[in-house]
Each structure stands twice: as C-alpha cells, then as structure tokens.
Amino acid sequence: MSETATGRAHDVVLRHIENSLRSGELKLGDRLPGERALAEQFGISRASVRDAIRSLEVLGVLRSATGSGPNSGTIVVSDPSSALGVALRMHVASHHLPVNDVVEARIMMETWSLEHAAAAPWTPDQLDDARRLLDAMDDDALPSQIFTLLDAQFHVALSALAGNVVVSTMMESLREAIRGYIDDAVTRRGGWDAAVHVLREHHRGIFEAVEARDGERSARLVREHIEWFYRQAL
The missing domain is CATH 1.10.10.10 (Winged helix-like DNA-binding domain superfamily/Winged helix DNA-binding domain)
Structure with missing residues (x-):
C-alpha cells in the first residue's frame, strides 16, 4: 500500500x-x-x-x-491537557513558542479565571483541593521540583473555580510546557530557600482573596506573583 x-x-x-x-x-x-x-x-x-x-x-x-x-x-479516555502540554513543550523546545509569550498567555488566562471565579457558583468544599496543596507546600523538606509541581496544581485548582474547562485545560498545558525550564532555572540560579518563603506568602494571599470572592484583588495578586516568580527564575 x-x-x-x-x-x-x-x-x-x-x-x-x-x-x-x-x-x-x-x-x-x-x-x-x-x-x-x-x-x-x-x-x-x-x-x-x-x-x-x-x-x-x-x-x-x-x-x-x-x-x-x-x-x-x-x-x-479524555486527557486533553496532557496532549496539549506535550505539543506545547515540543514547540517551546524548538523556540517557535518563546517562554516569555507562554508566561504572558498564562497571566491573561489566570487573571481572567480568578476574576470570574468571584461570581462563579462554587462551594467552599471545592476549595479543599487548593487548600490541601497550599498546606503541602509548607513542608520545608520538599525538593524544589516537588514544590513547583504542587505550585502548578494549586494554580490550576484555583483557576478551575471559574468553571471554564477549556481555560483550565489550557492553563494546565501551559504550565506543563515550561515546567522543565522553570526547574532548570531554579536549580541553576540558587537562592531557593529565600524564594520559597516569598512564594508561600504569595500563595496564602491569593488563596485568601479567592476564598473571599474578591476577584479584583485575586487577579492583581496572581499577576504580581507570576511576574515576580518569572523575574527570579528566567
């Protein structure tokens, strides 16, 4: 044939x-x-x-x-985020998709998600996943690679409260696409012990704003958090 x-x-x-x-x-x-x-x-x-x-x-x-x-x-089955993550990761590796553009796209989607989560019909029980991830990241013994994995899951869990499954899937895919770059940068730059304390403070502030259904504050804090982190890492 x-x-x-x-x-x-x-x-x-x-x-x-x-x-x-x-x-x-x-x-x-x-x-x-x-x-x-x-x-x-x-x-x-x-x-x-x-x-x-x-x-x-x-x-x-x-x-x-x-x-x-x-x-x-x-x-x-249905696992679109994994497939999209692999595809995006390959295009990032080929330099067709610049990491900075991926970060910018992530900021746009995540700020939109947290703004809309304020008025979405989620219940306090739906915050449990994010709360557990938040608590898990308080462990000082966590290697940086495990912390950044939990960090990614925490952001996706909060963004999912907006109720838009396409945005949640894209969020997870974008995080997966550049997670290797982040882990490499964190290892290369050092100073993780100082950075992780700031990240925990940021996460707590974002979580509290989401829990209070303050969309404007949630979006502002998550933008500041992401921009700060990538200035340190990239």
Missing part, C-alpha cells in the same frame, strides 16, 4: 472514531473493537488501524493496554 493510501486508511479510522464520539455512539470508558475487527470493518490493514490508534493515544483520546482484564484493550 502506498504512503498516500496508508494515510487515507489511517484517516478513515480517525473520522469514524470522531463521528462516533460526536454522536454518542462511543462514550468515555467504552472499549474499541480489536485491531483485526476494525481492519475488516473498513477494509484496511491492521497497520493502518494501529497507526490511527497511536495517533489518538498521543492526543489523549484513547488508552491502550495489553493483557486481559478490565483495563486491557483500547479504551476511550
């Missing part, structure tokens, strides 16, 4: 799965038929089916596992 024909066969499987998801024929947690069954259904090679499934795994739409049992086979 030629490269063009293989590409068309690959696209047939992708379009079928997309249409099935859109129509509701396929739902999260559903299992796809095996490679052989799909190949026979569309009259294409198993290699073309395999390529299509791998593409959807990279996109965070499917998860494949060998063996037997409830977690085996190819299952419909």
Whole structure:
C-alpha cells in the first residue's frame, strides 16, 4: 500500500472514531473493537488501524493496554491537557513558542479565571483541593521540583473555580510546557530557600482573596506573583 493510501486508511479510522464520539455512539470508558475487527470493518490493514490508534493515544483520546482484564484493550479516555502540554513543550523546545509569550498567555488566562471565579457558583468544599496543596507546600523538606509541581496544581485548582474547562485545560498545558525550564532555572540560579518563603506568602494571599470572592484583588495578586516568580527564575 502506498504512503498516500496508508494515510487515507489511517484517516478513515480517525473520522469514524470522531463521528462516533460526536454522536454518542462511543462514550468515555467504552472499549474499541480489536485491531483485526476494525481492519475488516473498513477494509484496511491492521497497520493502518494501529497507526490511527497511536495517533489518538498521543492526543489523549484513547488508552491502550495489553493483557486481559478490565483495563486491557483500547479504551476511550479524555486527557486533553496532557496532549496539549506535550505539543506545547515540543514547540517551546524548538523556540517557535518563546517562554516569555507562554508566561504572558498564562497571566491573561489566570487573571481572567480568578476574576470570574468571584461570581462563579462554587462551594467552599471545592476549595479543599487548593487548600490541601497550599498546606503541602509548607513542608520545608520538599525538593524544589516537588514544590513547583504542587505550585502548578494549586494554580490550576484555583483557576478551575471559574468553571471554564477549556481555560483550565489550557492553563494546565501551559504550565506543563515550561515546567522543565522553570526547574532548570531554579536549580541553576540558587537562592531557593529565600524564594520559597516569598512564594508561600504569595500563595496564602491569593488563596485568601479567592476564598473571599474578591476577584479584583485575586487577579492583581496572581499577576504580581507570576511576574515576580518569572523575574527570579528566567
């Protein structure tokens, strides 16, 4: 089969799965038929089916596992932030997406999220994840890489209160795209012991403003926090 024909066969499987998801024929947690069954259904090679499934795994739409049992086979999942994070990280590494532009985009989305969270219909219980992350970051024994991971999760948890899943997904992806650069910069520049105390103070202030539903103050504090951190790190 030629490269063009293989590409068309690959696209047939992708379009079928997309249409099935859109129509509701396929739902999260559903299992796809095996490679052989799909190949026979569309009259294409198993290699073309395999390529299509791998593409959807990279996109965070499917998860494949060998063996037997409830977690085996190819299952419909949804993990868009992971897929977007990988794609953005590669483009940042290629210097097509400058780190400073990623930071600026993050500031725009996060300030918008915290402003809108003030009027969003979340309950105090929904703050629990952010509160637990805040408390976990108080541990003086945390390595900087673990702290920055918890830091990223804390910001995403607060931004999620706005209720916009697209913004939350993009936020998580942007953080993932440059986390390696941040960890490298923190290690290279030193002075982490002093910086971490400032970060904790910033986090507490932001959390308290969000908890009080003060959108203007939340947005201002998070902008100042992000700008301060990246001035230190980059």
